[in-house]
Amino acid sequence: MKNKKKVYTLGPKGSFHHLSCKEYLGGESEIEFCKSFGGIFEAVKAGNLGWIAIYNSNTGLIENHENEINRNYNQLDEMDYEVHxxxxxxxxxxxxxxxxxxxxxxxxxxxxxxxxxxxxxxxxxxxxxxxxxxxxxxxxxxxxxxxxxxxxxxxxxxxxxxxxxxxxxxxxxxxxxxx
Structure with missing residues (x-):
């Protein structure tokens, strides 16, 4: 990541959010943890980047994050992460x-x-x-x-x-x- 902004995601360490974000970024030096999805959205409103689960192939939509992102933010990329x-x-x-x-x-x-x-x-x-x-x-x-x-x-x-x-x-x- 060239801009060196922090990426906020759901924690604590070891969450699927953390593991997938770490894989996406190729490391974890920029990752910060939030206790709630609302915390991630607040961090992005403050000028940071967000990483959030939007859909699971077995259980469907994860809350309604995709609509929230599409209405109020710029989606930069997405990644599928296999759950084990x-x-x-x-x-x-x-x-x-x-x-x-x-x-x-x-x-x-x-x-x-x-x-x-x-x-x-x-x-x-x-x-x-x-x-x-x-x-x-x-x-x-x-x-x-x-x-x-x-x-x-x-x-x-x-x-x-x-x-x-x-x-x-x-x-x-x-x-x-x-x-």
Missing amino acids: LCIAGIKKTNLNDIDKIYSHEKAISQSKRFINEKLSGVELISCSSTSEAAQKLANENIEKAGAICHAETAKFYNLEILAQIPNKRKNETTFSFFA
Whole structure:
């Protein structure tokens, strides 16, 4: 990026927003995190760049960001990012002992088949992002629990990967780069 403006996206570190933005930029020196989509839009209004998910091939529109961007901002580019999910837990957690799963509602929805086949009866706890779920498990050292997240996210938070969640069909999220 030649203009060296900061790029604001949804965090925390390890979110799909972060991982896809890092891939798009070829690094992460310009990436800043927001706690909400509104925070990203505010940062762009202040003259920065934004990176936001607009569509998922399995679950459809992600809120109504595409319309917001088209009405009020300039879309500069977009990228499709393949979503791969896993179940991660703190050290010495066994997949069969899990009684709670933390994640974003979209990731839980995309993992329903796996959960029903391998972990039926677990309590599903919604978080604001997959990375927040991983961060929560790690920071609070929650036993007998898993987080649905990306494998790289699990590494950020020093979690063990307990199982890969296979995609039964293509699972991609389209991200928009805008100013």
